[in-house]
Amino acid sequence: MLNRNLLDGNSEYGMSMSKRETVVQIVNIWMASDVFFQHAANPKLCEEVAQLCRTDTLRIWHDQIQYKPPVTGGPTAWHQDHPAWPIIQPADLVSAWVALDDATIENGCMWMVPGSHKWGNHQADLTSDENFMPVHKRPERLPSGAVIKAVPFEIKKGQVGYHHCMTWHGSPHNRSARKRRAIAVHYMPGHTRFEPTGRHPMEAHIEVKPGEILTGAGFPVVYNRNLEVRSS
Ligand SMILES: O=C(O)CCC(=O)C(=O)O
Numbered sequence: 575m576l577n578r579n580l581l582d583g584n585s586e587y588g589m590s591m592s593k594r595e596t597v598v599q600i601v602n603i604w605m606a607s608d609v610f611f612q613h614a615a616n617p618k619l620c621e622e623v624a625q626l627c628r629t630d631t632l633r634i635w636h637d638q639i640q641y642k643p644p645v646t647g648g649p650t651a652w653h654q655d656h657p658a659w660p661i662i663q664p665a666d667l668v669s670a671w672v673a674l675d676d677a678t679i680e681n682g683c684m685w686m687v688p689g690s691h692k693w694g695n696h697q698a699d700l701t702s703d704e705n706f707m708p709v710h711k712r713p714e715r716l717p718s719g720a721v722i723k724a725v726p727f728e729i730k731k732g733q734v735g736y737h738h739c740m741t742w743h744g745s746p747h748n749r750s751a752r753k754r755r756a757i758a759v760h761y762m763p764g765h766t767r768f769e770p771t772g773r774h775p776m777e778a779h780i781e782v783k784p785g786e787i788l789t790g791a792g793f794p795v796v797y798n799r800n801l802e803v804r805s806s
Contacts, residue, residue, distance in 0.1 A: 595648030595747065598641040603757075604634060611794075614759045619670045619734060620797035623761045626668045626736055631764030632797035633788070635659065635667060638758045642682045647748025649682070652708045654690075655760065656739040657697035661774045662766050662788055667739040673729045674755035682748035684727040684735075691738035693720050706746040761796075762788060 604611040613619075614634050624632055642648070656665040677683035687708060690696075699711040708724055710716060727743070729735055737743060739760070748754050768788045770777050781790045 594646050596643055596646055597648045597650060600639040602636050603639055604637050615796040623668050623670055623736065624797055624799065627666055627763040629763035630799040631795060633762045633793045633795050635662060635760040635762045640756050642748040642754040644751050644753055645749060647682050647754060649747050650745045652700045652702050652742055652744035654697050654740050654742060657695050660771050661769055661777060662762060663769045665739055666763050667760055669737050669758050669760045670734050671756055671758040672734045673731050674757060675753050676731050677754055677756065678728050679726050681750040681752045681754040682745050684743050684745045685724045686727050686737060687722055687724050687742040690742040691740040693717055700742065708742055
């Protein structure tokens, strides 16, 4: 399955963009191209993600190319990933975001809020101010001691950054003359279960029963520490 979404209205994350603003998103390109599958299965990326997840097995939930074109590249609203994925539990996924161009403040790099992955689900309350800084609509719902301080996630072409599926993140416009391309792979640790909601578009592609580990051709294993040990 290859979906190409031209987000020139309301994006997946509910951010409103004008007609001239664009983010090109290609989802599950690993299914269309072995090169991209090999990227998702890269041993170094997978080993590092597996360590962060404290797991011995990783499956692909999905990948995602994000292209913010020069000048007209639109924003990706502040969000948490897992609230968009309620059918996979628990919320233990980690994403590997690889820059295909230098990502800087000027060309719309991601911003993140350190520590926010420990604060629970605040998706419904996340918005931003006129400078694209994150704002919580009901700050009294935050755990005590939580400080909303966003930091830019500037990285060089070819570098990788990892983020937890509950981390608050977003990226503003690309007003620069430079492209901002990246590929993110969202990895499920081996214990990730399918918990249907009856409303999620991916449910039609899932073959396991509710409560079972989410396996299947659409969610290939890209890392298995035990198999690696046996084959060496
Ligand atoms: O590339 C971006 O600006 C957003 C990507 C994102 O939200 C993600 O990888 O989870």
